Amino acid sequence: MSTRAARKPLPVVMWLCLAQLLVILLLVPGEWMQRVSATEHAWLWRDLSPETATWVERKAIGWYNGAIVESGALDATYDHLIPTESQRRRSQGLEQLGQTGWFPLVENRLQATFATIYQMFVRLALITAWLPFFAITAAPAVLDGMMAWKIKQAGFAYASPVVHRVALQTVLWSLVALVSLLIAPVPISPAVLPLFGVVIPIALGQVAAHTQKRV
Numbered sequence: 001m002s003t004r005a006a007r008k009p010l011p012v013v014m015w016l017c018l019a020q021l022l023v024i025l026l027l028v029p030g031e032w033m034q035r036v037s038a039t040e041h042a043w044l045w046r047d048l049s050p051e052t053a054t055w056v057e058r059k060a061i062g063w064y065n066g067a068i069v070e071s072g073a074l075d076a077t078y079d080h081l082i083p084t085e086s087q088r089r090r091s092q093g094l095e096q097l098g099q100t101g102w103f104p105l106v107e108n109r110l111q112a113t114f115a116t117i118y119q120m121f122v123r124l125a126l127i128t129a130w131l132p133f134f135a136i137t138a139a140p141a142v143l144d145g146m147m148a149w150k151i152k153q154a155g156f157a158y159a160s161p162v163v164h165r166v167a168l169q170t171v172l173w174s175l176v177a178l179v180s181l182l183i184a185p186v187p188i189s190p191a192v193l194p195l196f197g198v199v200i201p202i203a204l205g206q207v208a209a210h211t212q213k214r215v
Helices: 003-007 009-026 030-047 050-069 073-081 085-090 102-155 161-182 190-209
Strands: none
Touching: 009 102, 009 161, 030 050, 030 102, 030 190, 050 073, 050 102, 073 102, 102 161, 102 190, 161 190
């Protein structure tokens, strides 16, 4: 497969994430992201063990606090975009400017943005919790693919470049989908992630089995 084709998913990831962020910043209400968070919280405790659900939420809260709250990013963003009560009092004649239109809109956008960031950390922690499962499924699939490749070499069997290309594209686009799920403004069930732990290893096995012989 050409290097150009292999790089295609990277700009797609960037444009897809940018599009999702623009949708969240411009269109998605803060109340909607709160409902998304509440729905995913309920699914998390429904589909996972209490120990795993607790670990995921504690890890997400720790990451969010460290990156957003304790770093000062949250307060700095609100202070920069929304005037405080004391700042409004000092603005003689302009105390009510934007209080019924612009500033509530900005505050709602910020609520949606930071709720999305928190939910991204929850999903990232969930992926981290599934990593052992991904490793367990990927290792034998890749090993099986490598053994199949060795057998093809020994018997002069045909390694299909079409299968190799399709399998590699499946891996790349599955990773694109996984990254896009991190900031998707819709509820994501924890049961979705194991599907990636099945599809990606199978595709990796086919990539290994149909790698072209180097001369």
